[in-house]
Amino acid sequence: MRVLSGIQPTGRPHWGNFFGAIRQYIDLQEANDGFYFIADLHALTTVRDAEAMRQNTLNAAIDLLALGLDPAKATLFVQSHVPEVSELCWLLLSGTPMGLLQRCVAYKEKVDKGLSADAGLFTYPVLQAADILAYDSEIVPVGADQVQHIEVCRDIATKFNHQFGETFVLPKAQTLDHSAKVPGTDGEKMSKSYDNTLPLFGEVKKIRKQIMRITTDSRAMEDPKDPETDHLFLLYRLFAGGSDVQAMADKYRQGGFGYGEVKKAVAEVSEQYFADAREKRAELESNLDYVHQTLRDGADRAREVAATVLSRAQTACGLR
């Protein structure tokens, strides 16, 4: 199966990015043809500093490789290195109803939170559709926040296929049960824009402090609590194994424990969980030639596929 997904170089990746999406990339690369990209064109809607963009893009590549993405099994590339996608985007944009984009929740939520809205943010799902369709993608592993955008992509592709004949493969979103919407330190969806993230990499001490500051409710220690509605428990569950999770859930149901204890457990399991990736990341940082070469090879392979699909779409709508 052709699998495709992307991550924006908008800052340091967080637990939500990893457990919602990146972990799926790693799992799916084994038995599928994975295409994973760093979405720098998408990030342009928020990153307006050239040096930051360059650095974030390189960092995102290092992060993905450190977390286990294997260029021998999957194709890793930078979105803007495949100009065919931007051209395909225009073909799609030309037939996309405004109403379809106006209904997109991610856009509405950002505007409601006071973030500035420009045309790039508004048309973001169409560029995303081009990203997906350009590689005949069948599966798109994402967090729950992106599922609506994959539906928009299907709508756009279906309309194009209907008007111009079968051109695009219709993709399906794939989310994970327990981590499609990872909560942030305040219990809302973990998101860079909401300043409630816990990063994958960075100074361990600093991350530990952030974990200790996770908000909790003010119920008395001895009160029994429902683990399923507690974001601290949900964060713990991301890392811990079956019997540990069960033991923690039992503690919640019995009551008589302190949140500080759970926070410490979260800090410990998360540090252990990312220890190997941290080490690998440090190695990659001193081998940047390898990282750049991986991205060049990835772009070559991605362009080959995207050029074929673009040509198919151009022919279908009379541009060739």
Ligand code: AQP
């Ligand atoms: N909290 C989350 N839970 C599960 N999955 C998540 N993803 C993001 N946040 C969560 C998934 O991570 C992938 C890459 O995301 P992105 O780089 O496109 O960034 P994003 O979705 O925009 O991430 P943020 O932090 O929420 O940034 P903002 O809101 O600032 O743009 C995607 O598959 C996404 O679903």
